[in-house]
Structure formats: structure tokens, C-alpha cells
Amino acid sequence: MKLSSWRYILPEPFISLKRNGWMSFAAVVTMVISLFLCGIFWLLVMNIDNMAYDVESDIEIMAYLDDTVTEDRFTGIADLVKTFDHVESVTLVSKEEGLAEMAQKLGDVDTVYAALDGENPLPNAFRIRATEAQYVVDVAQHLSGMDQFEEINYGQGTVEDLLNFTGILRNAGFAIMALLGVAAVVLIMMTIRLTVYSRRKEIELMKYIGATNWFIRWPFILEGAILGLIGALIAFLCLVVSYDHIVAYAASKISFVSFLSLSTVLGPLAVGLLGAGILLGILGSVVGVIRFLKV
Amino acid sequence: MIIQMVNVCKEYPKQQVTALKDININVEKGEFVFLTGKSGAGKSTMISLLFREELPTNGQIVVAGRSLSRLSNKEITVFRRNVGMVFQDSRLMADKTVFENVAFAMKVIERPWAQICEEVPKVLERVGLKNREKHFPHQLSGGEQQRVAVARAIINKPLIVFADEPTGDLDPDTSRELMGLLQEINAAGTTIIMATHDKEIVNRMQRRVLVLQHGQLVDDQVGGWLL
Ligand SMILES: Nc1ncnc2c1ncn2[C@@H]1O[C@H](COP(=O)(O)OP(=O)(O)OP(=O)(O)O)[C@@H](O)[C@H]1O
Ligand SMILES: [Mg+2]
Numbered sequence: 075m076k077l078s079s080w081r082y083i084l085p086e087p088f089i090s091l092k093r094n095g096w097m098s099f100a101a102v103v104t105m106v107i108s109l110f111l112c113g114i115f116w117l118l119v120m121n122i123d124n125m126a127y128d129v130e131s132d133i134e135i136m137a138y139l140d141d142t143v144t145e146d147r148f149t150g151i152a153d154l155v156k157t158f159d160h161v162e163s164v165t166l167v168s169k170e171e172g173l174a175e176m177a178q179k180l181g182d183v184d185t186v187y188a189a190l191d192g193e194n195p196l197p198n199a200f201r202i203r204a205t206e207a208q209y210v211v212d213v214a215q216h217l218s219g220m221d222q223f224e225e226i227n228y229g230q231g232t233v234e235d236l237l238n239f240t241g242i243l244r245n246a247g248f249a250i251m252a253l254l255g256v257a258a259v260v261l262i263m264m265t266i267r268l269t270v271y272s273r274r275k276e277i278e279l280m281k282y283i284g285a286t287n288w289f290i291r292w293p294f295i296l297e298g299a300i301l302g303l304i305g306a307l308i309a310f311l312c313l314v315v316s317y318d319h320i321v322a323y324a325a326s327k328i329s330f331v332s333f334l335s336l337s338t339v340l341g342p343l344a345v346g347l348l349g350a351g352i353l354l355g356i357l358g359s360v361v362g363v364i365r366f367l368k369v
Numbered sequence: 370m371i372i373q374m375v376n377v378c379k380e381y382p383k384q385q386v387t388a389l390k391d392i393n394i395n396v397e398k399g400e401f402v403f404l405t406g407k408s409g410a411g412k413s414t415m416i417s418l419l420f421r422e423e424l425p426t427n428g429q430i431v432v433a434g435r436s437l438s439r440l441s442n443k444e445i446t447v448f449r450r451n452v453g454m455v456f457q458d459s460r461l462m463a464d465k466t467v468f469e470n471v472a473f474a475m476k477v478i479e480r481p482w483a484q485i486c487e488e489v490p491k492v493l494e495r496v497g498l499k500n501r502e503k504h505f506p507h508q509l510s511g512g513e514q515q516r517v518a519v520a521r522a523i524i525n526k527p528l529i530v531f532a533d534e535p536t537g538d539l540d541p542d543t544s545r546e547l548m549g550l551l552q553e554i555n556a557a558g559t560t561i562i563m564a565t566h567d568k569e570i571v572n573r574m575q576r577r578v579l580v581l582q583h584g585q586l587v588d589d590q591v592g593g594w595l596l
Pocket of ligand 1: 387409457
């Protein structure tokens with residue numbers, strides 16, 4: 075392609091977008107709706123993932139030491155446990171700390187101490203965190219094999235259920251996300267192809283006049299990219315504007331969860347939407363033109 | 370010899386139509402050839418074969434030294450740049466103005482903008498569309514559209530012009546002007562193949578006339594209307 079050809083190619087998409095105004099408008103609207111829905115759902119999935127992560131990261135293992143284990147061995151045991159796979163941190167919770175925590179949870183510190191008659195029935199313990207919630211059970215199993223520990227407690231039963239639940243939530247989210255994504259891809263590609271299809275006679279004619287395939291293709295590619303960019307940009311702005319409102323509303327109804335702030339999702343959202351919009355616009359054009367170039 | 374057709378057949382197997390049967394012709398450079406015959410005789414088919422819009426089912430077609438059945442995509446493009454085509458249904462680009470439609474033929478061969486701005490108005494004046502540059506095809510009459518198509522076909526001074534009923538929608542006066550234009554181009558060395566129904570034009574011009582009947586070439590001589 076000679077440089078002088080670009081002079082003729084570059085203005086074409088803009089002229090054509092203007093002259094085929096209704097077609098361009100319809101394509102942009104389709105693009106905005108599809109990408110907006112995908113974006114909203116993606117934000118939802120991200121939030122669900124974040125909430126699940128929040129809940130999961132609260133899971134910890136309490137490993138109660140056998141009474142016969144003397145204080146001088148604590149560091150040794152802690153260091154050993156730290157070498158296990160998937161162990162994030164090991165913290166000693168001494169008898170005294172344990173009692174203090176417990177008393178605080180129960181509220182009335184003095185009453186608790188009084189009730190215990192000055193005795194501390196709690197064993198020394200380690201509070202162990204796994205690198206990820208899914209490893210909690212493995213780590214706990216590993217710990218229960220050590221005879222330095224009397225008892226291992228991580229909320230057996232409840233944790234498995236919780237992990238199952240968050241797993242299902244995540245998978246369902248991603249599955250619907252994928253379906254929605256495919257639907258959007260198909261819809262956008264079809265719309266762009268339709269804008270090309272409406273000009274199939276012109277494309278064939280250009281070939282008859284002696285235009286090369288690229289001379290014909292480029293304006294359509296640029297047009298698709300511009301349509302994609304405009305559609306994605308509008309969808310992105312709508313999402314940004316509505317996200318804070320949606321979060322504020324949701325937070326007022328459900329108080330026990332935290333939502334992702336706009337600033338943390340802005341980057342990936344922008345890249346995802348604009349990337350998808352431009353790419354699909356180009357792809358739709360390229361695919362749409364192919365058939366009519368074969369004359 | 371600029372055009373040679375040897376034993377050319379064109380069938381549409383799906384519709385079971387034989388549009389052309391065993392056509393043999395030679396055309397010398399600079400000739401002006403009329404292609405006549407009743408509706409459905411195969412005139413448009415013959416032109417679309419010569420223009421490499423369609424491929425023959427059988428036989429050989431050589432135009433301007435190129436065998437049309439063996440052209441790559443690139444060669445087809447180059448070939449079409451050297452021939453001008455006026456379709457029976459003018460076929461303009463609907464979303465482009467008259468000026469842009471004609472200019473497009475110059476843009477694809479990368480002519481500089483200054484030259485385009487100079488030559489397009491000239492050729493539009495020659496086809497009698499001086500003040501219609503900014504109009505869109507749907508704002509023109511059928512005859513006017515056909516004249517834009519002629520302007521587009523001749524602007525690059527091609528070796529050959531194929532014209533399928535270019536005077537079909539024109540009144541006698543405009544049609545005479547257009548024929549004058551084609552004659553001028555022909556005098557400058559361009560070979561012209563023109564399909565037509567117009568007895569009056571053929572009789573007046575006294576050029577070579579090919580007559581098709583049910584897809585067969587039944588007559589080929591210089592003179593007037595032969596049917
Ligand atoms: N694409 C096609 N598929 C099937 N049959 C076709 C096709 N194109 C042309 N034909 C048939 O081939 C025959 C010749 O058609 P053609 O268009 O060449 O006629 P013509 O001489 O140009 O007629 P007219 O003067 O009406 O333009 C006709 O019987 C037509 O029906
Ligand atoms: Mg015809």
C-alpha cells in the first residue's frame with residue numbers, strides 16, 4: 075500500500091459513518107447495551123469473588139499444644155510448622171493471651187476471671203493461617219499428625235460447607251459471565267457484519283473497478299474500530315457513573331459485606347471494555363468483508 | 370488482437386440454462402463492436418465473461434494478452450484497471466456522490482488528488498453532468514446515473530471499454546451525445562464492445578455487429594442492424 079493510498083483511505087470511515095448514520099447508530103447502541111451488561115456482570119462477579127475471599131481469609135486453624143510441651147520448645151515447633159506447604163503464618167497464643175481474648179469476646183472480663191476461680195483451663199496454642207482457604211483442610215490434617223498437638227480446630231464441617239458455597243458462587247458467576255460474553259461477541263459481530271452487508275454491492279463494485287482487497291478492507295476495519303471504540307467508551311462511562319450508585323444502594327441494604335471501590339476496578343474495566351469493543355469491531359468488519367471480496 | 374474467444378460456453382447448471390454456446394470471435398485493437406440480440410440472448414453474459422466477472426464453463430478467453438481463466442486475485446485487479454465497464458444497471462456506490470463515484474476509479478490507481486480534481490469535473494462535463502458533482506445517485510435519473518457510470522469507465526483511459534446498454538435509459542438526444550463520446554474515445558485508440566437494443570444507433574454508426582441468438586453467435590459483419 076502506497077502512502078498516497080492512505081490519504082484516500084483514512085477519511086473514508088468518517089464519511090461513511092456519517093452517511094450511514096442510522097446503521098452506525100444502531101451498531102453503537104447494540105455495542106453499548108452488550109458491553110454494559112457484560113461490564114455490570116463482570117463487576118458483580120468481581121465483587122462476589124472479593125466477598126468470598128474476605129470470608130475465606132477469616133478462616134484460621136487453632137492448634138492446641140499438649141500440656142506436656144514445655145515453653146522452650148514453642149519456637150522450634152512454630153518454625154517446623156512454618157516449613158509446611160501452604161502455611162502462611164504461625165502465631166503463638168499463650169494460655170494467658172487465650173484467656174484474655176476469650177474474656178474480651180464474652181464481654182465482662184471480671185466475671186469470667188471470677189467464674190474460673192483464678193484457674194486458667196486453656197492450653198497454649200498456635201494460630202495458623204493457610205496461604206489460601208482451600209488449603210486449610212490439608213494443613214489441618216498435616217498438623218493433626220503431630221503428637222505435640224492435642225487438638226486441631228478450624229471449624230470442621232462449617233469450613234468445608236463455606237468453601238463449597240463460595241466455590242459454587244464463583245463457578246456460577248464465571249459460567250454466566252462466559253455465556254454473556256459469548257452472546258455479546260456474537261451480537262456485536264453480527265451487527266458490524268450487518269453494517270458491512272448493507273454495502274455489499276459497493277464492495278463488489280470496488281473490486282470491479284480495480285481496487286485491491288486492502289484498499290477496500292481498510293476503511294471497513296477502521297470503521298469497525300471506531301464503532302467499537304465509541305460503543306465501549308459510552309458503555310464504560312455508563313458503568314462508571316452507575317457503579318457508585320449501585321454500590322451505595324447495595325451497601326445500604328446489605329451491611330455485612332464490603333464492596334470493591336471504583337478505583338480498584340477502573341483499570342481492568344476500561345482495558346477490558348475498550349479492548350473488546352475495538353477488537354470485535356475490527357473482527358466483525360474483516361469477517362463481514364471477506365465474502366464480498368471474492369468477485 | 371485484443372480480444373479472443375475460443376469455443377466459449379457458459380452454463381448455469383443449477384438453473385439448467387446455457388447462456389452461451391461455442392462462441393468464437395476475434396477483436397482487433399481499436400475496433401468498435403456492437404453486440405446485439407433479443408433479450409436473454411446472452412449479451413450481458415458475454416460481457417461479464419470478457420470482464421472476468423464470471424468464468425466460462427468451457428473455452429478460452431484472452432483479453433489484452435491475458436488468459437482470463439488463469440488470473441490470480443492480484444492479476445484480476447490489474448486487469449480490471451485496464452478495462453472500463455458500464456453495467457446494464459449502472460451500479461454506482463449509493464453512499465458516494467457523483468464526484469466521489471468517478472474519483473474512486475482514480476483513487477484505486479493512486480492518482481494524486483490534484484489530478485483527480487482536475488480530471489473528474491472535465492469528464493463529468495463531457496457526459497453532460499457538469500453541475501451534479503455533489504449529488505448522490507438516488508438524486509439522479511436512470512439516464513444520468515448511466516452517464517456517471519460511463520464517466521467512471523472512461524476516466525482512466527482504459528484499453529477497452531465494455532458497455533452493457535449504456536443508452537438504455539437515455540432520450541435520443543442524450544444518447545446521441547453519449548455515442549459521440551464513445552466514438553471520440555474509440556478514435557483515441559480505445560477498443561469498445563457495446564451491447565445494445567438500439568437499432569437506430571447501430572444503423573447510424575455502421576460498425577461491426579455481432580448477433581447473438583439463444584446463446585449462439587449467428588452473425589458477425591460490418592454494417593447496420595442485422596436481425
Ligand atoms: N446468474 C444467472 N443464473 C442463471 N441464469 C442466468 C444468470 N445470468 C443470466 N442467466 C440466463 O442466461 C441467459 C442470458 O442472459 P443475459 O443476461 O446474458 O441476456 P441479455 O442478452 O443480456 O438480455 P437483456 O437484453 O434482457 O439484457 C438468460 O436466459 C438468463 O436467464
Ligand atoms: Mg443484458
